[in-house]
Amino acid sequence: MNINLSxxxxxKDNQTExxxxxxxxxxxxxxxxxxxxxxxxxxxxxxxxxxxxVAYMDSTGLxxxxxxxxSTKEHGSxxxxxxxxxxxxxxxxxxxLDSIIAIDTTVRGGE
Amino acid sequence: MEHFDFIEMxxxxxxxxxxxxxxxxxGIANRMxxxxxxxxxxxxxxxxxxxxxxxxAYEENEGGEVTIGFGVYADRLEVMVADHGGSxxxxxxxxxxxxxxxxxxxxxxxxxxxxxFLIDALMDKVEIxxxxxxxxxxxxxxxxxxxxxxxxxxxxxx
Numbered sequence: 639m640n641i642n643l644s645x646x647x648x649x650k651d652n653q654t655e656x657x658x659x660x661x662x663x664x665x666x667x668x669x670x671x672x673x674x675x676x677x678x679x680x681x682x683x684x685x686x687x688x689x690x691x692v693a694y695m696d697s698t699g700l701x702x703x704x705x706x707x708x709s710t711k712e713h714g715s716x717x718x719x720x721x722x723x724x725x726x727x728x729x730x731x732x733x734x735l736d737s738i739i740a741i742d743t744t745v746r747g748g749e
Numbered sequence: 750m751e752h753f754d755f756i757e758m759x760x761x762x763x764x765x766x767x768x769x770x771x772x773x774x775x776g777i778a779n780r781m782x783x784x785x786x787x788x789x790x791x792x793x794x795x796x797x798x799x800x801x802x803x804x805x806a807y808e809e810n811e812g813g814e815v816t817i818g819f820g821v822y823a824d825r826l827e828v829m830v831a832d833h834g835g836s837x838x839x840x841x842x843x844x845x846x847x848x849x850x851x852x853x854x855x856x857x858x859x860x861x862x863x864x865x866f867l868i869d870a871l872m873d874k875v876e877i878x879x880x881x882x883x884x885x886x887x888x889x890x891x892x893x894x895x896x897x898x899x900x901x902x903x904x905x906x907x
Contacts, residue, residue, distance in 0.1 A: 664799075
């Protein structure tokens, strides 16, 4: 089945960038959680999740980012989502989660 | 009685099939003439219902099936998602369903609390029946204007 998710993790200094490609749903969300949560558990770590190549996401993805946000509060790290496609960004707006999760819209759609 | 086509699918109650049902609804909605935006809304709403059904099946520790029914009408698409494997009768289900009461609070920050919220936000009408399993019945209306947004679809008498 060609419905999948791949995640590249780039670590440097106190920054971890996750480059996410594919679809985030009930099947693939556990993989995102597995890659994202350990980074949030590092004190002072700056985590950037690049969602440029995520064409589909549902509430299972929102759940992962809520878990990650909770973990950053616990460990003193930060989480920022960048390059969201309009459809994905819309879910954060509908649920009002964009008011508590940092979303950098200035680079949305940029390369 | 209002005419409609009915499509029924049964899938294992497993998360790996959520993407399959997403492709199915995309194909049906595209055939009906829904816009790109509406198709994306439908994909999320149906995925949420299927995810709920697979979670429910997992919690009940039964390897069951999810039954999905598509009612294709001239002016709307009705989708039913039932988390017990049995077939269902469209009119019987509709008689038993009531309006969905939104009671989830966003402030609670619950990791799994947004599924029904999104279904409600993205569909035009949502009804939920629980009892023998859970049945979600949701409706998306086709745009009422017959003239599309593209200028070249307007017919003229010139």
